Amino acid sequence: MIELILGGVRSGKSRYAEKKIKSAAYSHYKNVIYIATATANDDEMLQRIKQHQQERPAHWQLIEEPIRLARVLQRNNNNETIILIECLTLWLTNLLCAEDEQLLMHEKKLFVEQMKNTQAHIMMVSNETGLGVIPMGALSRRFVDESGVLHQQLAAISDNVILVVAGLEHRLKSAD
Numbered sequence: 001m002i003e004l005i006l007g008g009v010r011s012g013k014s015r016y017a018e019k020k021i022k023s024a025a026y027s028h029y030k031n032v033i034y035i036a037t038a039t040a041n042d043d044e045m046l047q048r049i050k051q052h053q054q055e056r057p058a059h060w061q062l063i064e065e066p067i068r069l070a071r072v073l074q075r076n077n078n079n080e081t082i083i084l085i086e087c088l089t090l091w092l093t094n095l096l097c098a099e100d101e102q103l104l105m106h107e108k109k110l111f112v113e114q115m116k117n118t119q120a121h122i123m124m125v126s127n128e129t130g131l132g133v134i135p136m137g138a139l140s141r142r143f144v145d146e147s148g149v150l151h152q153q154l155a156a157i158s159d160n161v162i163l164v165v166a167g168l169e170h171r172l173k174s175a176d
Contacts, residue, residue, distance in 0.1 A: 001121045001175070003160040006128040006151065012167035017084055017125050018056065029121065031081040032060045037091040039066050052086070066094040067103075070110035073118060081120040088126035088154075089147050096143055104146075112153050126151060128163065 007013035021032060034056060040046040053062075065072050069091060076083060085091075095104045115122065128151070129144045155161045159175035 001160070002115060002118070002154075002158045003121075003123045003162070004151070004154050004158040005123065005125050005162045005164060006172075007164035008131070009127060011164045013125050013127075013164040014052065014086060015055075015167070016162070016164050016169060017086070017123050021082060021084060021123065022057065026082060026121075029080060029082040031076070032057075033076055033081060033083045034060050034062050035069065035072055035083060035085045036062060036064045037066050037069070037085070037087060037094065039090075039094065066091065067098070067107060070107065070114040073111075073114045073120070073122070077114075077117075077119050079119045079121075083120050083122050085122065085124045088124055088150065089129065089143075092147055092150060093143065096139065096146065108146075108150065112150075112157070115154065116157055124154065124158075126154075 003017075005013045005017050007016075020026065036049070036052075038045060038049055040049055056062075063072055069085065073083065095107055098104070126147070130148045130151075135141050135144060155173065158173065160171070161173035163170045163172055
C-alpha cells in the first residue's frame with residue numbers, strides 16, 4: 001500500500017498521517033519507521049523537529065535521511081513495516097540545494113523505482129506547492145516544477161492520495 005498525503009504548510013497533513021498510523025487499522029504492523037528528511041539549519045526548524053518528536057510514540061523507529069530515501073526503503077522492504085516519510089518537499093529541497101544535477105536525477109529515479117517495488121506500507125507526506133503564485137526566483141520556480149512532477153509520478157503509483165486542507169482530508173484517489 002502506498003499513500004501520498006499532500007497539503008499546504010500547517011494544513012494538518014502530518015497530524016493526519018500520524019493519527020492514521022496510530023489507529024487500530026494499522027496496529028498489525030510490527031515496525032513503524034519514521035523517516036525524517038529535515039535538517040535543523042536554524043532555531044525555528046530545530047523547534048519544529050523537537051515538536052514532531054514529542055508527538056510521536058516512543059516505539060516508532062526514527063531514521064534521519066535527508067538525501068538517500070531509496071536506500072532506506074530498500075533496507076526496510078518488508079510487509080511487516082509501515083514507513084512514514086516526512087517530508088518529500090524537504091527531501092527535494094535538500095537535493096536541489098546540493099547543486100548536483102546528477103544526484104538530484106539519480107535519487108529521484110531510485111526513489112520512484114523503489115516505491116514501485118516496495119512490500120512495506122509507505123505513507124508519504126509532502127507540501128502541495130502548485131496552488132500558489134509563480135515564484136520569482138529561478139530556484140523557487142525549479143522547486144515548484146520538480147515537486148509538481150514528483151507528486152504526479154507518485155500519485156500515479158499510489159493507492160491512496162489525500163489532500164489535507166484545514167485539518168480535513170479530501171480523497172483524490174482511493175483504493176478503498
